[in-house]
Amino acid sequence: MEKHCKACTSAFTVTMEDLAFQKKLSPVVGGKEMTIPEPTLCPDCRQQRRMSFRNDHHYYKNTCVFCKKNVISIYSPDKGLPILCHECFWSDQWSGLTYGQEWDASRTLKDQFAALKKTVPRLCIFNTQSENSDYTVHSSRNKNCYMCSSIIGNENIYFSDFIFDSSDSIDCFSCENMELCSGCIYSEDCYNGDWLNLCFNLTDAMFCIDCKGGNRLLGCVGKRNASDQILNESVTPEEFDSTRNRLLTDSSFRQEFKKKVDALRLTVPVPHIWQIGSENCRGNYLFHCKNVQHGFNAKYFEDCRYVYEGHKDTDCCDIMRCGSCEMLYDCTNGIDLKLSAFCNLAYQCDNMLYCDNCHSSSSCFGCFGLKKAKYCILNKQYTKEEYERIVPTIIEQMRTTGEYGEFFPTSISSFGYNESKAMEWYPLSKEEVLARGWQWSDYEQTLPQDIKGIDAKRLPENIADVPDDILTYVITPENGGKPFRLIPQELALYRKKGLPVPRLHPHDRLLALTNQQNPRALYARTCDKCQKTIETTYSLERPEKVYCEHCYLETVY
Ligand SMILES: [Zn+2]
Ligand SMILES: [Zn+2]
Ligand SMILES: [Zn+2]
Numbered sequence: 001m002e003k004h005c006k007a008c009t010s011a012f013t014v015t016m017e018d019l020a021f022q023k024k025l026s027p028v029v030g031g032k033e034m035t036i037p038e039p040t041l042c043p044d045c046r047q048q049r050r051m052s053f054r055n056d057h058h059y060y061k062n063t064c065v066f067c068k069k070n071v072i073s074i075y076s077p078d079k080g081l082p083i084l085c086h087e088c089f090w091s092d093q094w095s096g097l098t099y100g101q102e103w104d105a106s107r108t109l110k111d112q113f114a115a116l117k118k119t120v121p122r123l124c125i126f127n128t129q130s131e132n133s134d135y136t137v138h139s140s141r142n143k144n145c146y147m148c149s150s151i152i153g154n155e156n157i158y159f160s161d162f163i164f165d166s167s168d169s170i171d172c173f174s175c176e177n178m179e180l181c182s183g184c185i186y187s188e189d190c191y192n193g194d195w196l197n198l199c200f201n202l203t204d205a206m207f208c209i210d211c212k213g214g215n216r217l218l219g220c221v222g223k224r225n226a227s228d229q230i231l232n233e234s235v236t237p238e239e240f241d242s243t244r245n246r247l248l249t250d251s252s253f254r255q256e257f258k259k260k261v262d263a264l265r266l267t268v269p270v271p272h273i274w275q276i277g278s279e280n281c282r283g284n285y286l287f288h289c290k291n292v293q294h295g296f297n298a299k300y301f302e303d304c305r306y307v308y309e310g311h312k313d314t315d316c317c318d319i320m321r322c323g324s325c326e327m328l329y330d331c332t333n334g335i336d337l338k339l340s341a342f343c344n345l346a347y348q349c350d351n352m353l354y355c356d357n358c359h360s361s362s363s364c365f366g367c368f369g370l371k372k373a374k375y376c377i378l379n380k381q382y383t384k385e386e387y388e389r390i391v392p393t394i395i396e397q398m399r400t401t402g403e404y405g406e407f408f409p410t411s412i413s414s415f416g417y418n419e420s421k422a423m424e425w426y427p428l429s430k431e432e433v434l435a436r437g438w439q440w441s442d443y444e445q446t447l448p449q450d451i452k453g454i455d456a457k458r459l460p461e462n463i464a465d466v467p468d469d470i471l472t473y474v475i476t477p478e479n480g481g482k483p484f485r486l487i488p489q490e491l492a493l494y495r496k497k498g499l500p501v502p503r504l505h506p507h508d509r510l511l512a513l514t515n516q517q518n519p520r521a522l523y524a525r526t527c528d529k530c531q532k533t534i535e536t537t538y539s540l541e542r543p544e545k546v547y548c549e550h551c552y553l554e555t556v557y
Contacts, residue, residue, distance in 0.1 A: 005042035012042035021305055021317055025329040027341055027353055030388025034395050036329060036341065037405040043294065043306050050320045050332040051422035052410040052438070053344045056149035056161060057507050058419045059135055060445060062124060064088055072134045073124035075414060076443040082121040089123045096120050096369040100380030103394060109354060109403055113366050114412040116378055120369035122357050126345065138321065138333060146487060147506060150321055152311070158490050159506035162309060170493055171509050174285070174297055182499060185513050186274070186285055194499065197516060198274060206247060207261050210270070216240050218247065219261040222268040222556050231264055248498045249462040269528070269545040271552040272536035284518060284537045296520045330407045342407050353391070354408070365391050416441025453483070456503040463494050466501055481508050527551055
């Protein structure tokens with residue numbers, strides 16, 4: 001059925017399958033099904049709303065309100081939120097239940113929840129079971145990692161996003177099992193790879209796109225099990241080594257080479273959709289997925305709809321950045337979260353509704369900052385019987401006001417819109433944000449004034465010529481980009497790999513990398529070879545040769 005989005009007015013479709021799935025995921029409280037109503041926002045506006053609750057890249061110095069220790073936090077100090085260090089947060093010296101409020105039937109959940117979440121202490125930054133990885137967020141089981149988001153099971157990873165089981169790598173996005181890599185996107189199982197896009201099982205490769213299996217490749221596109229090749233042509237080992245060396249030490253040669261790779265890219269067909277090891281899916285950048293509809297950048301998903309950037313999720317609808325989750329509806333930032341709806345940041349929880357910042361809890365409604373809690377409403381403890389009686393009456397009330405079935409509104413996010421992930425995908429001006437009743441952050445950290453500066457263009461081309469004291473300088477990019485400093489472990493990695501020192505701020509490097517992604521839209525067009533109708537993220541205006549799966553496989557194998 002055709003609907004119009006309440007926020008952006010664009011048309012969107014809710015299918016019978018969507019509705020059946022929604023019914024399956026509708027919460028059950030005390031044996032009663034709390035049927036979720038049809039969505040009122042289009043998939044993009046739903047995604048934008050979830051994204052406004054996530055800050056991936058802005059870290060601040062803040063203070064634990066209990067022990068007064070300095071901490072790294074994703075919340076800026078000007079917000080005045082009660083922040084706790086890890087030790088205080090996990091200690092038994094406090095409980096979120098002491099902040100409990102009585103449900104007030106004359107007010108909306110939004111107003112009551114917004115008031116509650118301002119008072120309850122919260123963890124400064126979400127990372128668990130990690131060592132020397134203070135500057136990692138939404139992350140777990142990492143060692144010696146720095147400035148990363150959504151990374152699990154890694155060691156020595158810097159300035160990267162959405163990385164699993166990798167080591168000694170920098171500036172990567174959506175990669176798994178990588179070692180000694182830099183600037184890679186949508187790649188897996190690579191060793192010593194730099195600037196790889198959709199590459200798998202490569203060793204000693206640079207500037208490659210869509211290559212599988214192989215080693216010693218420079219600027220190759222669409223190759224399978226090849227070795228010693230440059231721009232898809234075989235070369236001698238000596239030619240390979242000298243070209244590789246020039247790529248590492250001569251920036252103008254590197255720029256020219258990149259242009260040649262871009263030209264080659266247009267001669268090699270692309271598949272209409274990037275689905276790797278996946279079956280019966282609709283969406284793009286799907287890895288090892290089964291029965292996923294409208295999915296983008298998902299790994300190991302099964303039976304899901306409207307899903308974005310997640311890892312190992314099953315039976316979920318409308319989720320973003322969730323990991324190891326099951327049976328979720330409209331949730332974000334969940335890990336090991338099950339049978340829940342309309343939640344943000346819940347780890348190891350189940351049967352949660354409208355909860356945020358909760359851990360190891362179950363059967364809670366409208367709660368914030370709880371640990372090991374059960375049968376709570378607005379952080380107030382109830383018996384099982386009371387909980388099962390009251391929650392359905394609250395939901396019925398929320399139905400009449402149109403609150404039930406909607407995720408938390410952006411207006412009550414803990415972040416300025418410009419700090420949130422929504423800004424990356426749905427950029428808005430400060431005026432547009434404020435006009436919507438959302439927040440904007442003007443907070444700026446003061447940088448130390450006595451640090452020496454150096455123009456990026458004055459940096460040596462060859463890493464061998466970069467002195468140790470580069471670490472004491474602030475580097476100013478040529479294009480007026482954000483100034484930045486190198487960290488010692490980063491410099492050591494560049495030296496180990498022979499890589500040139502970067503000329504851009506890490507955040508701008510990551511942004512340049514993620515900008516290589518295709519848009520999250522599916523266009524109808526025909527295969528450039530057999531004219532079969534295909535669905536693709538390559539719009540008609542794109543210059544690539546876009547093939548159906550059959551024609552593509554015929555070409556590359
Ligand atoms: Zn919309
Ligand atoms: Zn503390
Ligand atoms: Zn075809």
